[in-house]
Amino acid sequence: xxxxxxxxxxxxxxxxxxxxxxxxxxxxxxxxxxxxxxxxxxxxxxxxxxxxxxxxxxxxxxxxxxxxxxxxxxxxxxxxxxxxxxxxxxxxxxxxxxxxxxxxxxxxxxxxx
Amino acid sequence: xxxxxxxxxxxxxxxxxxxxxxxxxxxxxxxxxxxxxxxxxxxxxxxxxxxxxxxxxxxxxxxxxxxxxxxxxxxxxxxxxxxxxxxxxxxxxxxxxxxxxxxxxxxxxxxxxxxx
Numbered sequence: 001x002x003x004x005x006x007x008x009x010x011x012x013x014x015x016x017x018x019x020x021x022x023x024x025x026x027x028x029x030x031x032x033x034x035x036x037x038x039x040x041x042x043x044x045x046x047x048x049x050x051x052x053x054x055x056x057x058x059x060x061x062x063x064x065x066x067x068x069x070x071x072x073x074x075x076x077x078x079x080x081x082x083x084x085x086x087x088x089x090x091x092x093x094x095x096x097x098x099x100x101x102x103x104x105x106x107x108x109x110x111x112x113x
Numbered sequence: 114x115x116x117x118x119x120x121x122x123x124x125x126x127x128x129x130x131x132x133x134x135x136x137x138x139x140x141x142x143x144x145x146x147x148x149x150x151x152x153x154x155x156x157x158x159x160x161x162x163x164x165x166x167x168x169x170x171x172x173x174x175x176x177x178x179x180x181x182x183x184x185x186x187x188x189x190x191x192x193x194x195x196x197x198x199x200x201x202x203x204x205x206x207x208x209x210x211x212x213x214x215x216x217x218x219x220x221x222x223x224x225x226x227x228x229x
Contacts, residue, residue, distance in 0.1 A: 034218075043117075043204050043220035044156065089156065100169045101218075103156045 002027040004092050004104035012110045017080055021107045023073040023090030035064050035075045036089040038106065044089055047075070080111045115139040117221035119205050125227045126195055134190045134224045136205030145188045146206040146218060147180065149173070156204065162188065195228045202226075 004025045013019050025033070032051050036044035048057045048064040050073075056065050061084075063076045077084055087106040094100070118137045126132050138145050147159040160170040162180055179191045188207075192199055202225050206218040 036220075038156075041202075041223075041225075043206075043222050045220070046217050049217060100158050100161065100171070103158070105155045 002092070002094060002102045004090055004102050006088075006090050006104035006107050008107060009105070010108040010110070012112060013080055015080060015082055015111050015113050018076065018078045019080060019109065021075045021077075021088050021090075021109070023075070023092075023104055025071050025073070025090070025092045025102070025104075027071075027092040027094045027102055029094055030068060030071075031093045033064075033066055033073050034091045034093075034101075035062070035073075036091060038087045038089055040086075047088075077109075080109075082111050082113060085109060085111045115219075117205055117207055117219050119203075119221040119224050121224060122222065123225045123227070125229065128197060128228055129194050132192050132195055132226065134192075134203050134205075134226070136188045136190075136207075136221055137186050138188055138205065138207030139219055140186070142207035142209050142219075144168075144208045144210065145180075145182070146208075147190045148204045148206065148220075149201040150204065150223075151201045159190070192226075195226075197228050200226055200228045 007022045034049045035047040037047055038044040047062050048059050050057050050066045052068045061078045066073045087108050089106040090104040091101045120135045145162045148156050150156045158171050160174045161168045177193050181189050202223045204223045205221040208218045
C-alpha cells in the first residue's frame with residue numbers, strides 16, 4: 001500500500017530560525033514528489049515539485065531534497081517568518097496511477113516572534 | 114495570475130439531500146481533480162478527470178458521487194444523498210498535464226460542506 005509519512009507532526013520555532021521537515025514514502029513506482037504549504041482553511045499551495053532525476057530544488061527560502069534510493073525527502077526553511085506558520089504537506093505520485101496522489105498527514109509549523 | 118475558483122465557499126445541507134459543488138479550473142488546463150479534507154485530517158484524493166471522463170478514482174468515490182464538466186469552464190462534484198460523514202472541505206484542482214509528467218496541480222480555495 002502506498003504511504004507517505006511525515007515528521008515531526010508539529011514543530012515550533014522562533015522567527016528567523018531554520019528548520020527541516022521530513023518525508024518518507026513507500027509509493028512505487030515513483031513519479032514525482034511535491035511539497036505544499038496549506039494555511040488553515042485554505043487550499044494547498046505548491047512549493048516544489050521533483051522527479052526522480054532531481055535531488056534538490058529551491059523556491060526562495062524553501063529548499064527541498066530528494067533521495068529516490070532511500071525514498072526520503074526533506075523541506076528546509078531558512079530564516080523563518082511568522083507567515084511561514086502553516087501545515088506543510090508532502091505528496092507523492094506514482095506513474096501507475098495517473099492522476100492519483102498520496103498525501104502525507106502534514107507537519108504543522110508554528111513560527112513565534 | 115490565473116487561479117482555480119470554487120463556489121460556494123460554504124454549503125450547509127441536511128442529511129439525504131443532494132449537493133453540487135462547483136469549480137472553475139484554470140482555462141488552459143486539461144486535467145481536473147477533486148479532493149476532500151475532513152477537519153483535522155489529511156487531504157484525500159477522490160477523483161481525476163480528463164477528456165470528459167474519469168481517469169482515476171479512489172475507494173471513497175462511490176456511487177453517491179459523480180463528476181461532470183457541463184460546459185467548457187465548469188467542473189462539478191455531485192453528492193446524491195449526503196451523509197453526516199460527508200462533512201468536509203472539498204478542494205478542486207487542475208493541471209496542464211498528468212501527474213506522471215510531473216506538472217503542477219493548482220488547488221482552489223475549497224468548499225466547506227456541512228451536513229446536518
